[in-house]
Amino acid sequence: MGKFFDAIPEFLFPWIKQQKMFWVATAPLGADGHVNISPKGYEGSFHILNEKQVWYEDLTGSGVETISHLKENGRITIMFNAFEGPPRICRLFGTGTVYEFGTPEYDTLLPAESRQPGSRSVIMVDVHKVGTSCGFSVPFFTFKAERPKLHNLLASKEKADIEAAASCTPSELEKQPRQTNKGLKAYWNLENLKSIDGLTGIEHAHESTVGFRRDSTESNWTVDERVAVKHEKNIFGELDKQLVVGLILGVVITMLYGCLRQLYF
DSSP states (O other): OOEEESSOOTTHHHHHHHOSOEEEEEOOSSTTSOOEEEEEOOTTOEEEEETTEEEEEEEOOSOOHHHHHHHHTOEEEEEEEOSSSSOOEEEEEEEEEEEETTSHHHHHHSOTTTOOTTEEEEEEEEEEEEEEEOOTTOOOOOOOOOOOHHHHHHHHHHHHHHHHHHTSOHHHHHHOOOOOTTSHHHHHHHHSSBOTTSOBOOSSGGGOSOOOOSOOSGGGSOHHHHHHHHHHHHHHHHHHHHHHHHHHHHHHHHHHHHHHHHHHO
16 A cells, blocks of 8 residues: 655665656646656766655656646646566655746756766755655666767867857956857757746756866766766677677588588488
C-alpha cells in the first residue's frame, strides 16, 4: 500500500541522493495543453535543502516545457524509483519556482565554478506532499556511466559565447556582451522562449549581461566525467573488436563445415 507524508521523511534523504536519475512532470492549465514528463540525470544536479524544499539544476534542452508550466501555474511532481536494491517509488508533489541564469537567486545557488555546462535555470520546489509506493514491477537496471554528449554540445556553445565576449570592448561588456549565433544564449533565444503550447519560457537568461565565466571544456570536467567518456569509448571499442572476431570465426567454421561435408557425405 502507498503511504503519504506532509514532508520528506528523513529516511528517504540518503536514498534520494543515491538515485542516478529522476522524472519531472508538469502540465499547463488549458484542457488541450500538453502534459510533459522529462527525465533528468547527472550526479549532483539534485539537492535537498530540507524536508520541505528541494531544487535541481535545469540544463538546456530543445524544449522549455517545465519552465513554461511552472511560470503559468507552478504545479510540479518529481518522481524517483529504485533500479537497484529493494523496490521503491517516491513522488514529491509541490509548487515550483524558476530562477533563470543571471538572476541573484541562481548565482547564489550555482556560482560560476559549480554550474554545469549549459545550465539555464534553477528549479526550486516547495514540497507539500510526499508519496511512496512499492515499485514491484520496475525492472532491475545497472548504472554504467553518465552520458557526456549533452555536456559536450553545451560546452561548445558556451565556449562560442566566451570567445565572442572576449572580442568586446569594456563599454560593450557593461551593456550587452557580443553574441554569436553559435552560442548558448542565441540557442535560448531561438528554442527556449516558448513552450509547444505557446506559453512563456525563458524571459531573461538570453539577454543577461552575465557572461559564462568558465570555459566548460573537457579539461575542466570532473574526474568522473572524464571516466564516463573513456568508459563509453571503451564500450564501443570492445564491441567493434568482438564483431570482427565473431565474423572471422564464422567464416572459419563455415569453411570447415564445407570441407567435412565433402569428406564424409
